Amino acid sequence: xxxxxxxxxxxxxxxxxxxxxxxxxxxxxxxxxxxxxxxxxxxxxxxxxxxxxxxxxxxxxxxxxxxxxxxxxxxxxxxxxxxxxxxxxxxxxxxxxxxxxxxxxxxxxxxxxxxxxxxxxxxxxxxxxxxxxxxxxxxxxxxxxxxxxxxxxxxxxxxxxxxxxxxxxxxxxxxxxxxxxxxxxxxxxxxxxxxxxxxxxxxxxxxxxxxxxxxxxxxxxxxxxxxxxxxxxxxxxxxxxxxxxxxxxxx
Amino acid sequence: xxxxxxxxxxxxxxxxxxxxxxxxxxxxxxxxxxxxxxxxxxxxxxxxxxxxxxxxxxxxxxxxxxxxxxxxxxxxxxxxxxxxxxxxxxxxxxxxxxxxxxxxxxxxxxxxxxxxxxxxxxxxxxxxxxxxxxxxxxxxxxxxxxxxxxxxxxxxxxxxxxxxxxxxxxxxxxxxxxxxxxxxxxxxxxxxxxxxxxxxxxxxxxxxxxxxxxxxxxxxxxxxxxxxxxxxxxxxxxxxxxxxxxxxxxxxxxxxxxxxxxxxxxxxxxxxxxxxxxxxxxxxxxxxxxxxxxxxxxxxxxxxxxxxxxxxxxxxxxxxxxxxxxx
Numbered sequence: 221x222x223x224x225x226x227x228x229x230x231x232x233x234x235x236x237x238x239x240x241x242x243x244x245x246x247x248x249x250x251x252x253x254x255x256x257x258x259x260x261x262x263x264x265x266x267x268x269x270x271x272x273x274x275x276x277x278x279x280x281x282x283x284x285x286x287x288x289x290x291x292x293x294x295x296x297x298x299x300x301x302x303x304x305x306x307x308x309x310x311x312x313x314x315x316x317x318x319x320x321x322x323x324x325x326x327x328x329x330x331x332x333x334x335x336x337x338x339x340x341x342x343x344x345x346x347x348x349x350x351x352x353x354x355x356x357x358x359x360x361x362x363x364x365x366x367x368x369x370x371x372x373x374x375x376x377x378x379x380x381x382x383x384x385x386x387x388x389x390x391x392x393x394x395x396x397x398x399x400x401x402x403x404x405x406x407x408x409x410x411x412x413x414x415x416x417x418x419x420x421x422x423x424x425x426x427x428x429x430x431x432x433x434x435x436x437x438x439x440x441x442x443x444x445x446x447x448x449x450x451x452x453x454x455x456x457x458x459x460x461x462x463x464x465x466x467x468x469x470x471x
Numbered sequence: 472x473x474x475x476x477x478x479x480x481x482x483x484x485x486x487x488x489x490x491x492x493x494x495x496x497x498x499x500x501x502x503x504x505x506x507x508x509x510x511x512x513x514x515x516x517x518x519x520x521x522x523x524x525x526x527x528x529x530x531x532x533x534x535x536x537x538x539x540x541x542x543x544x545x546x547x548x549x550x551x552x553x554x555x556x557x558x559x560x561x562x563x564x565x566x567x568x569x570x571x572x573x574x575x576x577x578x579x580x581x582x583x584x585x586x587x588x589x590x591x592x593x594x595x596x597x598x599x600x601x602x603x604x605x606x607x608x609x610x611x612x613x614x615x616x617x618x619x620x621x622x623x624x625x626x627x628x629x630x631x632x633x634x635x636x637x638x639x640x641x642x643x644x645x646x647x648x649x650x651x652x653x654x655x656x657x658x659x660x661x662x663x664x665x666x667x668x669x670x671x672x673x674x675x676x677x678x679x680x681x682x683x684x685x686x687x688x689x690x691x692x693x694x695x696x697x698x699x700x701x702x703x704x705x706x707x708x709x710x711x712x713x714x715x716x717x718x719x720x721x722x723x724x725x726x727x728x729x730x731x732x733x734x735x736x737x738x739x740x741x742x743x744x745x746x747x748x749x750x751x752x753x754x755x756x757x758x759x760x761x762x763x764x765x766x767x768x769x770x771x772x773x774x775x776x777x778x779x780x781x782x783x784x785x786x787x788x789x790x791x792x793x794x795x796x797x798x
Binding site for chain 2: 272274293294295298299303304306310311312313314315319322323324326327328331332333334335336337338339340342381384385
């Protein structure tokens with residue numbers, strides 16, 4: 221068994237009176253690709269937002285590579301090696317694809333305060349950006365304004381932005397939401413390929429059970445702020461409690 | 472068509488235009504020198520235009536480039552103005568060190584004020600800048616012993632070497648230099664970072680950017696350039712007054728950016744020049760028309776916002792794109 225990369229312990233988060241996370245605990249071994257599933261409003265996205273520092277947890281511990289990161293800001297957490305690709309594709313729409321990637325690489329290399337070097341003269345950064353574009357298959361679109369790309373390609377760009385950070389842990393919030401079946405298949409293949417090639421630990425939220433059971437090694441089920449089951453896809457698909465609250469009888 | 476200022480490629484053509492404009496602006500005072508009293512007046516106007524262009528350019532770092540509306544930019548213009556006035560009139564400091572101090576003191580003020588303002592976004596940011604701007608205005612008004620309150624500070628010394636002609640050239644050189652610095656800035660990694668925070672602050676945050684930190688740095692840089700403009704303006708008029716700090720002064724570079732085109736780097740400078748020129752022409756036609764300048768300006772702005780939202784530069788770009796297509 222690999223060592224633990226992410227350990228979440230008794231996490232609580234409320235907004236006003238509604239408790240969204242109600243004592244969530246689990247740990248993720250390094251190198252795993254796993255899914256978090258659950259009905260709408262289960263707290264999945266909130267869980268990601270707490271892990272990445274958008275919200276501070278009310279209670280509980282999040283340790284990443286042995287370091288407690290609960291309550292840190294995103295800009296402090298991200299450089300440690302956690303990246304997130306957004307549920308609603310989140311890119312810089314009025315910048316070109318190339319500028320998007322450059323921006324991410326510049327940020328990863330902490331060159332943001334460089335006020336004098338023209339962008340066109342950053343050779344090592346260009347190399348890395350080119351490599352990233354190729355790895356998600358967007359090389360031909362480099363000079364397109366990114367907001368004009370098809371949805372599937374925007375998602376690829378979103379993922380490439382996260383990969384630019386060379387993350388150890390990549391959180392993918394519904395990577396295929398709102399896609400056509402074809403785009404969906406391509407995106408899943410891409411994720412699987414990246415996981416195999418780059419040795420990143422991946423944790424994703426997904427509603428499409430074919431995808432969940434197709435690529436994840438482990439599935440965790442969140443329901444109203446509590447983790448109700450955890451296991452291999454096979455175990456989860458036969459777990460009576462999961463069937464009752466989420467998968468349904470007919471499936 | 473991409474409208475952001477960074478999308479305009481730096482071509483030989485744009486360097487040619489820039490070179491021509493600089494040449495004309497450099498020769499201009501020598502031509503005006505042949506025109507007697509009228510020439511002297513227009514040289515003064517030209518100097519004001521150059522200085523106010525810098526003020527508008529500095530605001531646009533926050534507005535068009537950073538995507539944040541500041542209603543308090545005059546505070547930094549005014550702090551620069553009073554820095555020069557106090558140092559030269561009361562401190563006996565020379566022109567060069569006083570002019571060097573103006574952007575530094577303004578940047579410092581922008582650092583303090585900005586630290587609070589960037590903590591809020593959108594309208595709340597704007598209101599905070601307005602409130603702090605008026606706070607500085609009120610403080611300047613009340614500190615009668617230092618600032619002369621309502622009367623301002625008059626009779627700022629003018630070094631012997633600075634004739635109206637040489638002062639114009641000094642301003643032109645400083646403003647052109649500032650423009651080049653801003654150009655470098657917008658095309659650098661820092662510039663790209665600011666564009667990220669404008670386009671999608673949340674995504675920027677999750678790439679590991681301290682969004683507010685970078686917005687603050689941008690705010691400070693903009694404040695510094697405004698301070699230089701304020702200092703130069705004070706020496707031109709040889710007085711500093713509280714009007715320089717008033718919130719209505721903050722509106723001038725906003726209007727200039729709208730008219731010129733806030734998504735281009737040079738747009739605000741063009742807008743500022745056009746507006747000053749218009750105001751003076753209207754004054755020349757009939758003195759009474761100045762009374763209704765507010766109405767005229769209102770109509771102009773209405774037209775710009777409704778029919779040419781990307782300003783003069785936007786219209787120019789459109790005409791160029793249209794002309795290129797048929798070939």
